[in-house]
Amino acid sequence: MRLYEYEGKILAQKVGIPIPAGKMVDSPEAAREVARDLKGEVVIKAQILLGGRGKAGGVKFARDPEEAERLTREMLAGKIRDRKVEKVLVEKKLEIIEEMYLGITIDEIKKRMILLAGRTGGVEVEAIAQKPGAGFARFHVDPFIGVPGFRAKELAKHLGAADKGLGALSNIVSRLYGLTQKFDASVAEINPLVKTKNGSYLAADCRVEIDDDALFRQKELESFGIFPREERGREPTELERKGAEIDRVDHRGVAGRVVEFEGDTGLIIGGGGASLTVFDAILKYGGKPANYCEIGGNPTVKKVQLLTELILSKPGVKRLAVITNVLSNTRVDLVARGVIKGMLNRGIDPKKFPVVFRVPGAWEDEGFKILNKYGIKYFERAHTMDEAAKYVVEMGKS
Amino acid sequence: MGLFVTVKLNPERCQDGCQACLDVCPVNIFKLEGGKVKVVAENEDECTFCELCLERCKNKSVEIIKNY
Numbered sequence: 001m002r003l004y005e006y007e008g009k010i011l012a013q014k015v016g017i018p019i020p021a022g023k024m025v026d027s028p029e030a031a032r033e034v035a036r037d038l039k040g041e042v043v044i045k046a047q048i049l050l051g052g053r054g055k056a057g058g059v060k061f062a063r064d065p066e067e068a069e070r071l072t073r074e075m076l077a078g079k080i081r082d083r084k085v086e087k088v089l090v091e092k093k094l095e096i097i098e099e100m101y102l103g104i105t106i107d108e109i110k111k112r113m114i115l116l117a118g119r120t121g122g123v124e125v126e127a128i129a130q131k132p133g134a135g136f137a138r139f140h141v142d143p144f145i146g147v148p149g150f151r152a153k154e155l156a157k158h159l160g161a162a163d164k165g166l167g168a169l170s171n172i173v174s175r176l177y178g179l180t181q182k183f184d185a186s187v188a189e190i191n192p193l194v195k196t197k198n199g200s201y202l203a204a205d206c207r208v209e210i211d212d213d214a215l216f217r218q219k220e221l222e223s224f225g226i227f228p229r230e231e232r233g234r235e236p237t238e239l240e241r242k243g244a245e246i247d248r249v250d251h252r253g254v255a256g257r258v259v260e261f262e263g264d265t266g267l268i269i270g271g272g273g274a275s276l277t278v279f280d281a282i283l284k285y286g287g288k289p290a291n292y293c294e295i296g297g298n299p300t301v302k303k304v305q306l307l308t309e310l311i312l313s314k315p316g317v318k319r320l321a322v323i324t325n326v327l328s329n330t331r332v333d334l335v336a337r338g339v340i341k342g343m344l345n346r347g348i349d350p351k352k353f354p355v356v357f358r359v360p361g362a363w364e365d366e367g368f369k370i371l372n373k374y375g376i377k378y379f380e381r382a383h384t385m386d387e388a389a390k391y392v393v394e395m396g397k398s
Numbered sequence: 399m400g401l402f403v404t405v406k407l408n409p410e411r412c413q414d415g416c417q418a419c420l421d422v423c424p425v426n427i428f429k430l431e432g433g434k435v436k437v438v439a440e441n442e443d444e445c446t447f448c449e450l451c452l453e454r455c456k457n458k459s460v461e462i463i464k465n466y
């Protein structure tokens with residue numbers, strides 16, 4: 001789960017990394033208040049979960065509280081990089097003399113966390129770091145040892161720190177690693193890490209990603225106002241919102257996680273990689289997937305029924321494919337019941353509407369009996385998902 | 399009666415409303431109404447044929463019928 005800048009900064013502050021004075025607000029009036037308290041020039045930063053916001057107009061400077069209010073109003077009314085801005089961070093403007101980069105992430109090949117420190121910070125640092133001679137120092141962290149003090153100092157020195165600054169900067173290096181350990185972060189990045197005119201080092205921006213699989217034990221985050229959320233790169237559509245509601249109807253199994261597309265082929269699929277194969281197959285034969293969704297873990301008949309109704313309610317859906325991988329352990333008969341009930345509830349005759357099943361799994365013989373009764377075409381496990389996809393697309397064409 | 403499953407209680411046999419079926423059913427097919435155990439019609443299609451109710455009903459009052 002990617003955190004907003006202000007959330008990342010809360011965590012940075014908790015581990016003792018200095019951050020600029022400021023506050024997150026969600027109204028122009030509040031921005032004005034904060035700017036007044038901070039005195040002097042402030043920076044208004046749109047809180048979105050994307051990089052490159054500076055270039056897109058998401059970072060602006062205000063000379064006085066009135067300007068802070070006006071700029072915040074403009075930002076909250078508009079979109080930055082196609083995202084609606086709901087919060088902004090108002091901070092005291094820093095007198096920056098140097099910008100650096102400090103980041104920690106997981107090196108998937110070495111299976112260790114890697115610390116990166118670069119003399120150049122700011123935008124497009126990812127591209128710069130790739131170039132030879134870019135001056136980026138790397139250090140793989142041994143999980144049993146962590147970041148020893150001398151390593152932190154070496155990195156601080158690499159970043160150009162000397163004398164008193166060495167201690168301050170090496171503390172930031174150690175603490176950033178500490179942050180990843182304390183909060184199960186898979187990414188913790190300070191870009192830019194700045195040196196100000198008076199010689200202090202601060203995290204001017206902060207990006208943190210928390211490992212989703214560790215969220216269950218990161219209850220402390222909630223006490224800082226950071227709650228688990230799903231991020232899909234854009235606002236959920238009406239259909240997607242309803243899909244999430246259906247999944248919440250009952251705790252048993254999954255029948256939801258809908259992602260909507262412009263397409264003509266409704267999909268009831270198991271999710272994951274096999275489902276992407278189904279996507280490819282549908283496209284190959286000339287159909288267009290109307291949605292992604294996930295069913296599995298034996299959802300109730302009701303949930304499958306509601307999900308089917310939802311997918312069939314999408315305008316332009318002219319066929320339905322119920323296809324999962326052979327490993328599915330979800331009961332086929334219960335899925336068949338749900339899908340058929342959903343179709344009937346929408347006044348659709350399963351004998352006439354193009355629908356295909358290819359769901360090898362538990363209780364499939366019972367499932368086949370049900371499908372036979374309602375005249376629904378199904379493929380047994382000896383037939384591939386590809387064959388089923390081809391069949392349903394051709395059905396919907398005639 | 400569900401579309402796929404019908405769960406029936408024989409009122410003659412189910413005298414005491416012992417609620418054993420209600421306790422064991424994993425999908426809430428049974429409910430208590432006016433001191434009597436009744437079938438929740440809108441849940442009948444959720445029946446997983448686990449047969450726990452059949453096993454636990456000492457009066458052999460429950461009947462599960464497949465409609466396909």
Ligand code: SF4
Pocket residue numbers: 405422423424425426427444445446447448449450451452462
């Ligand atoms: S067979 Fe199982 S699921 Fe069906 S009514 Fe009996 S206890 Fe409930």
Ligand code: SF4
Pocket residue numbers: 407411412413414415416417418419420435454455456457458459460
């Ligand atoms: S277990 Fe049998 S006797 Fe007891 S309430 Fe249920 S149906 Fe009636």
